Amino acid sequence: MSLGQPGASRLEALYLLFSAGTRPRRYAYRAEAEPDTNDTAIRQVKFDPVPVVSVGRNENVQEMHRGQVDVRSTGLATRPSDVPIPVLYIAGEGRSGSTILSAILGNHAGYFPVGELPDVWQALQTNELCGCGQPFANCPFWRAVGNVAFGGWDSVKIDEILQQEARYTRHRRIFQLIRQSRVHQADAAFHAYCERLGQLYSAIREVSGCSVIVDSTKRPPFAMLLRNVPSIELRVVHLVRDSRGVAFSWNKVGIRNVQYSQHPTLKDSPMPTIRPWKSALRWDLKNLLIHALIPASQRLFVRYECFTSEPNRELDRIFQFAEANKMRDRTQVIPTSTFTSKPFHTLGGNPVRFTRGSIDVRVDAKWHTEMPAMHKLIVGGLTFPLLFAYGYIAVPWAHSEHTIFGRHPRRTQQEG
Ligand SMILES: [Zn+2]
Numbered sequence: 001m002s003l004g005q006p007g008a009s010r011l012e013a014l015y016l017l018f019s020a021g022t023r024p025r026r027y028a029y030r031a032e033a034e035p036d037t038n039d040t041a042i043r044q045v046k047f048d049p050v051p052v053v054s055v056g057r058n059e060n061v062q063e064m065h066r067g068q069v070d071v072r073s074t075g076l077a078t079r080p081s082d083v084p085i086p087v088l089y090i091a092g093e094g095r096s097g098s099t100i101l102s103a104i105l106g107n108h109a110g111y112f113p114v115g116e117l118p119d120v121w122q123a124l125q126t127n128e129l130c131g132c133g134q135p136f137a138n139c140p141f142w143r144a145v146g147n148v149a150f151g152g153w154d155s156v157k158i159d160e161i162l163q164q165e166a167r168y169t170r171h172r173r174i175f176q177l178i179r180q181s182r183v184h185q186a187d188a189a190f191h192a193y194c195e196r197l198g199q200l201y202s203a204i205r206e207v208s209g210c211s212v213i214v215d216s217t218k219r220p221p222f223a224m225l226l227r228n229v230p231s232i233e234l235r236v237v238h239l240v241r242d243s244r245g246v247a248f249s250w251n252k253v254g255i256r257n258v259q260y261s262q263h264p265t266l267k268d269s270p271m272p273t274i275r276p277w278k279s280a281l282r283w284d285l286k287n288l289l290i291h292a293l294i295p296a297s298q299r300l301f302v303r304y305e306c307f308t309s310e311p312n313r314e315l316d317r318i319f320q321f322a323e324a325n326k327m328r329d330r331t332q333v334i335p336t337s338t339f340t341s342k343p344f345h346t347l348g349g350n351p352v353r354f355t356r357g358s359i360d361v362r363v364d365a366k367w368h369t370e371m372p373a374m375h376k377l378i379v380g381g382l383t384f385p386l387l388f389a390y391g392y393i394a395v396p397w398a399h400s401e402h403t404i405f406g407r408h409p410r411r412t413q414q415e416g
Helices: 006-019 059-066 098-106 118-125 142-149 157-169 170-183 188-208 220-226 243-250 276-292 304-309 311-322 373-384 384-391
Strands: 044-047 069-072 087-092 111-115 213-220 232-240 299-303 337-343 357-360
Touching: 044 118, 059 299, 069 311, 069 337, 087 188, 087 220, 087 311, 098 213, 098 232, 098 311, 098 337, 111 188, 118 157, 118 188, 118 213, 142 188, 157 170, 157 188, 157 220, 170 220, 188 213, 188 220, 188 232, 188 299, 213 220, 220 276, 232 276, 232 304, 232 311, 243 276, 243 373, 276 373, 276 384, 299 304, 304 311, 337 373, 373 384
Parallel strands: 087 213, 087 232, 111 213, 232 299
Antiparallel strands: 044 069, 337 357
């Protein structure tokens, strides 16, 4: 069966079943920006980012955040560069520790976390809080990025670009994205959207002065879309957590959605929740899509449980993978049993990004004792093949310490 044949529509229907209703809704609200936010007459912006606390060997990051960076707006004509933009993309299901991994990477020289970049258009529309604590419209970093990329956010046709985003980056449109990714079939709108993304990432690199942009969007379709942006050199960290831990986390109710805390109508809205059976199917689907859409040479498999129990070892693997192209000197791992959560300019993601100070890196294994047995049974049953392949479930006839994706997850005392 090939795409475009009748069987493809059945797969699309199956996909809809898995993914429908689980994405936070878009809000039709235009932020009341500060008077000077959309001043397209500004031709030069002083970006004076929030100063950050020094942690170990992050000299470049300190320098990047301390100094004022001159950002000259070039309107739509962002200068093309022959040097590709390294983007380290964290792919996987939500609630798998991507926000913490992204923050820890951001403590290392040259790595700049932006959170979930497709949320930039929604952030522009709803004026949600940036990870630095400022509303998007007031954040000096994103204002500078908007000026460099587009000559000011005011020149972005937000409705048009949200339509393009819905058309190309939603899971339910994955087959359309695959069709568009065949160069000879791509339409002008697809090229235009890819070009905007290229301008955006280029501006982030220019404003931040970073070497590697860390994008924790997690969605497999967006990773595939980035493969179509010529100026981006993509590396994907495939982050996996036990499906039962993920389902337990998605089923929690009443977690405050901090990013809308200054929004007039959304400030009391909670984080979305997902029922265990649906979370299990999403987990299956997203992980399978990552294997299917991203070539093995461009992705690195990382387990949440290994990362939280042996962070130094896993960080070293990630740096080795991200820097395999020798574009920069090898980054030295900062010993990480705790890390300092800094005010990064991140969009979307777990509310932990608004926490400040020291955070312990440890396995969150509450699901072992607090998750109802029936939920464990349902989620474990629906995700059994991949749980086994990833080494989360041992069977009597498999005694090897290794799975096809590397070592078995380390059993720590926290996990019981
Ligand atoms: Zn910010």
